[in-house]
Amino acid sequence: MADEPQLKPRKSVAFAEGQTIVDGDGQITSTMQTNGEKDSAESHSKPEGDQSVDEVTAMFEGLAKKKKKKAKKEEGEGDEDGEDKIADDGEVDLSALKKKKKKKPKTTEDDFEAKLAEAGAGGDDAAAPASEEKEAAPSGVQDGDLVKGTGIWAHDDTKPINYESLLNRFFTLLHDSHPDLASSGGKSYKIPPPQCLREGNKKTIFANIAEICKRMKRTDEHVTQFLFAELGTSGSVDGSRRLVIKGRFQQKQIENVLRRYIVEYVTCKTCRSPDTELNKGENRLYFVTCNSCGSRRSVTAIKTGFSAQVGKRKRQRA
């Protein structure tokens, strides 16, 4: 029965700065970029020395393409706006919020990507050699081990080094000496997905609200208040700090509201860091202070607004 409370495998909300790609079987992978420009730059220049990276990048391209197509389809149906975009298996990708569409330069890549996408459907192994072929051709002349400093990388070699090799060297060195700069690992921020159970027929239990609030560094009360205001309902907290919400809500719906909460009350608008604090400032105003860049902004208090009278009208009149 659909009404059965089901405990789904733990999913996570990814707050990676780089593109986060969700695999079909629920694996989540983040590309190693810190910003959008680098993304396209790196995917152009596949490091020749590092086949595994090559393969991974190729895989990403195929996946990214697939995901974009999916997104387009969703738009066509016109049922959700960009914010509510959720991957099939329920993974939430907050980074998609801002940079849903990355502009890829339209060069020969177009058919290359199409090929990749095709190959990706059959198996990712097939995609890798294709990309190597393509990438190895222009830089075949430029030999040498950049780590050991031989060939074109020798100190006294005067042969001009082409752009792709240089770029490749840059990323290799970056990965080696500053892995945290090259990867989004440091910035990635995950909160567990909300666990929703059904209590009876009319109530929903949001089981791990305490854990989520702890991760976001917000009080349960504030989050609860926001949830109730947004969902247009009320509820209570039970003995083990679980939130009992009146009404039937799915995990996806709670997730959407939480995501909005994060955008509004958690992330820093200046540097997008989720490492922030919410304090009550002067004149009853709430301020979000960022722990990474120090910026401070005021946030609106949560207002419940108009709430229509639902049911029980007879009882209230009497």
Added chain:
Amino acid sequence: MSIENLKTFDPFAEAGDDNSGQTSRENQSGYIHIRIQQRNGRKTLTTVQGLPKKFDQKKILKVIKKKFACNGTIVNDTEMGEVIQLQGDQRKDVQEFLVDKKEGLELDAKTIKVHGF
């Protein structure tokens, strides 16, 4: 001829909301709130709160009812003023209607806040 330096762009403006400093607001919050509430079972209810006073709520309701094939009423709330109540989840439709330039109210999308799940 336009000189790049003379554009009236405020670099210190709050990121995200451009109207933060505006004073011409219809009521204290200035926003139109579209909310959803659950009723029994799968039934839902949409409320539209804070429509500008210059519009006749009754007429708007009439158009909406016809357009989205749903019933609805106007509730007079002591705090929030007149609130349009519609049957079912009409949030998206109402939002589009309020923004629509041709047959809608031509409101600014920034002043509309859609709540709910």
